[in-house]
Amino acid sequence: MKFKYLIIIFSILIVILVLITALLPALLEGHEFAVNFKFMLLPLILIITLLLTCIIVFFILNYRLFSLLEREDWPALSYYLENKIYTKGRYSTRNVRLLAGSYLVILDYISVFNLESKAIHIKPSVIEKNALIFGAARILSGKNKEAVDFFKTHLDKGKPAEKQWIHWFYGFSLLLCGAFARAEQEFSLLADSSKNALICGLSAYFLDTSIVNHSQNPDECKTIVENSRTRIKRAFKNADGWEKEVNKMGTDIHVAIIRKYVDEAREWLFGE
Numbered sequence: 001m002k003f004k005y006l007i008i009i010f011s012i013l014i015v016i017l018v019l020i021t022a023l024l025p026a027l028l029e030g031h032e033f034a035v036n037f038k039f040m041l042l043p044l045i046l047i048i049t050l051l052l053t054c055i056i057v058f059f060i061l062n063y064r065l066f067s068l069l070e071r072e073d074w075p076a077l078s079y080y081l082e083n084k085i086y087t088k089g090r091y092s093t094r095n096v097r098l099l100a101g102s103y104l105v106i107l108d109y110i111s112v113f114n115l116e117s118k119a120i121h122i123k124p125s126v127i128e129k130n131a132l133i134f135g136a137a138r139i140l141s142g143k144n145k146e147a148v149d150f151f152k153t154h155l156d157k158g159k160p161a162e163k164q165w166i167h168w169f170y171g172f173s174l175l176l177c178g179a180f181a182r183a184e185q186e187f188s189l190l191a192d193s194s195k196n197a198l199i200c201g202l203s204a205y206f207l208d209t210s211i212v213n214h215s216q217n218p219d220e221c222k223t224i225v226e227n228s229r230t231r232i233k234r235a236f237k238n239a240d241g242w243e244k245e246v247n248k249m250g251t252d253i254h255v256a257i258i259r260k261y262v263d264e265a266r267e268w269l270f271g272e
Helices: 003-029 031-061 063-071 074-087 093-105 109-122 125-129 131-140 144-153 160-176 180-193 197-214 218-236 239-248 253-257 259-270
Strands: none
Touching: 031 063, 063 074, 074 093, 074 109, 093 109, 093 125, 093 131, 093 253, 109 125, 109 131, 125 131, 131 144, 131 160, 131 253, 144 160, 160 180, 160 197, 180 197, 180 218, 197 218, 197 239, 197 259, 218 239, 218 259, 239 259, 253 259
């Protein structure tokens, strides 16, 4: 859906919600409310006008960005964001995330690392807040050892939902490096305790298909796998439920990067 239509729909919803909030008491209180309504009318109009003005200004200021995202013109989007970041110095979390993501889409890993090296000196916090993207760039570019070191330094940082994904990618990086024992430790913990279905399922999938044969405790590993598999199948019933959960996170670049394994885990879980 076009961004401008979303803005229009959102604006209409705001008007409707504000009007309902203001007029509902009139239906409940009748004449008594009507007497005082004129004193509420002006503030109501001012509130609606202010909200709509903010929405319109936000849309106008970001129209170029929205249009490029809508067209999925990644080279043009990269150029636009480079001007914002490098020329104007706007190293915001959103700008850095979008630029790094655009580079990943066009497989320009060198530019991702150049962005990281500049941002870390100017505003280090944006690297921490976008650790999944910069770490994933190392995996995609074949720098698995660097990915292990990068994710290790960012463990238990960021928002709660991102922490588990950082742990998962840390385990995945270890697996790619052949460090099966350490990867098993990470994946076992996530498969056993993560409330994120994708993380739980993916962890159990790799434990079963890649790690159990290298495990020092294969029986314990298999038990964790079966418990996790049962828990996920009980929650989702079938592959459609799993796919709906995937689609909720479909716009997250770190999920898109591992989509192949997400699909393989679905087949492993549900046999479809």
